[in-house]
Amino acid sequence: MSNTILIITNHRKGRSPAQRFRFEQYIDFLEANNFKITFSNILSEEDDHFLYQKGKYLKKALIAKNAREIRNQDAKRMNKFDIIFIHREALLTASTYFEKEFAKSSAKVVFDFDDAIWLPNFSSGNKALQLLKNPSKTEAIISSADMVFAGNDYLANYASAFCENVKVIPTTIDTTHHKREKQNTSNRVCIGWTGTETTRNYLEMIKPIFQKLTSKYGDKIYFKVICDQPWSAEGIELKNEKWDKEKEIEQLEEIDIGVMPLTDDQWSRGKCGFKGLQYMAMESATIMSPVGVNKQIINHGENGYLASTDEDWFEQLSSLIENKELRLQIGKAGRDTVIKKYSVSSTKDLYLKYLNEIID
Numbered sequence: 001m002s003n004t005i006l007i008i009t010n011h012r013k014g015r016s017p018a019q020r021f022r023f024e025q026y027i028d029f030l031e032a033n034n035f036k037i038t039f040s041n042i043l044s045e046e047d048d049h050f051l052y053q054k055g056k057y058l059k060k061a062l063i064a065k066n067a068r069e070i071r072n073q074d075a076k077r078m079n080k081f082d083i084i085f086i087h088r089e090a091l092l093t094a095s096t097y098f099e100k101e102f103a104k105s106s107a108k109v110v111f112d113f114d115d116a117i118w119l120p121n122f123s124s125g126n127k128a129l130q131l132l133k134n135p136s137k138t139e140a141i142i143s144s145a146d147m148v149f150a151g152n153d154y155l156a157n158y159a160s161a162f163c164e165n166v167k168v169i170p171t172t173i174d175t176t177h178h179k180r181e182k183q184n185t186s187n188r189v190c191i192g193w194t195g196t197e198t199t200r201n202y203l204e205m206i207k208p209i210f211q212k213l214t215s216k217y218g219d220k221i222y223f224k225v226i227c228d229q230p231w232s233a234e235g236i237e238l239k240n241e242k243w244d245k246e247k248e249i250e251q252l253e254e255i256d257i258g259v260m261p262l263t264d265d266q267w268s269r270g271k272c273g274f275k276g277l278q279y280m281a282m283e284s285a286t287i288m289s290p291v292g293v294n295k296q297i298i299n300h301g302e303n304g305y306l307a308s309t310d311e312d313w314f315e316q317l318s319s320l321i322e323n324k325e326l327r328l329q330i331g332k333a334g335r336d337t338v339i340k341k342y343s344v345s346s347t348k349d350l351y352l353k354y355l356n357e358i359i360d
Contacts, residue, residue, distance in 0.1 A: 002036040003359060008074065009087040012041050014245060015048065019087060021171050021274060022114055029348050040074050042067035067091055071098045078105040082359045085110045088117060089141065094134030096141055103144035108358045111141055114151035114171055116270025118158065147358045151272040152293040167354050171272035175343045177249070178281040184254050188219065189321050192255030194226040194243065195275055203231055205261045209313045211235045221321055226251050255284045256327055257320050262289040273297045277342050280304065280334030285320050285327040287313065297342070303333035
């Protein structure tokens with residue numbers, strides 16, 4: 001008889017990078033190992049169109065009403081499952097009602113998170129609704145869980161204050177999917193970044209570096225941003241591409257050097273290095289800010305670079321622009337690191353072990 005898991009999450013399958021790289025890519029493996037998965041999301045493709053726009057308050061109220069109805073149905077069937085797996089939260093509002101209801105069930109509750117979600121962080125389209133949210137609810141959700149999957153040590157340390165059973169599960173890459181089939185066909189060096197509108201502002205930190213590099217190298221280099229919304233920067237040659245799931249590997253293959261700038265603050269320290277891991281898996285030479293888990297992922301000068309200052313960014317980017325062999329060497333070492341420590345293949349058995357452990 002199969003063990004059963006009800007996955008409580010916001011987005012439909014394949015929609016959210018956090019979901020894809022935290023748990024969705026383990027579903028086939030779990031199902032092959034005696035688990036039956038039921039997926040329950042509260043947002044449809046149509047909802048996505050309205051949720052992150054400014055205004056649209058009537059539509060957003062209807063989305064919230066529908067979400068509660070979905071979770072009410074989940075609460076009615078919660079005792080039919082061995083595990084209720086909650087990714088981040090049951091509802092987008094301040095409520096912890098359903099997490100507390102799930103904790104009363106016969107199922108074991110596993111809570112999974114990959115950001116410092118106990119801190120305020122709002123999309124530009126929903127700042128007016130921030131009073132309806134309560135980031136500190138994370139404490140209550142963790143307290144009601146039987147096990148917590150945290151994306152890194154920083155998050156695990158926070159969770160350990162509220163739950164005794166905390167496991168570090170890194171955000172991982174499926175290296176059978178994320179793999180380079182060809183190098184950038186241009187004879188010019190592409191410096192690239194990928195992410196969402198909510199993280200795009202980090203690029204502002206190194207915009208002056210991009211402009212300085214353009215002054216030095218001219219048309220030998222160009223810049224690429226893969227994002228749901230375009231970025232702009234005067235004085236550089238910039239190629240904006242909207243992220244496309246069907247073409248994401250092709251989009252990433254063009255990048256010779258991947259960058260992940262971050263500010264050093266509580267929110268950034270909670271990040272799991274996902275952008276950098278994507279570049280590394282694709283054998284793109286990677287430069288990251290030395291913030292949080294990035295310092296564990298990168299061995300400076302071996303599998304990538306850590307850049308703290310403007311001078312660091314400029315010097316390290318210059319070295320990689322000028323030396324193709326170095327780019328290829330660093331890129332290969334980066335992929336090796338991902339395969340060994342941050343891949344689905346390296347983590348899946350541990351993931352399965354913890355889930356079996358909680359229901360034994």
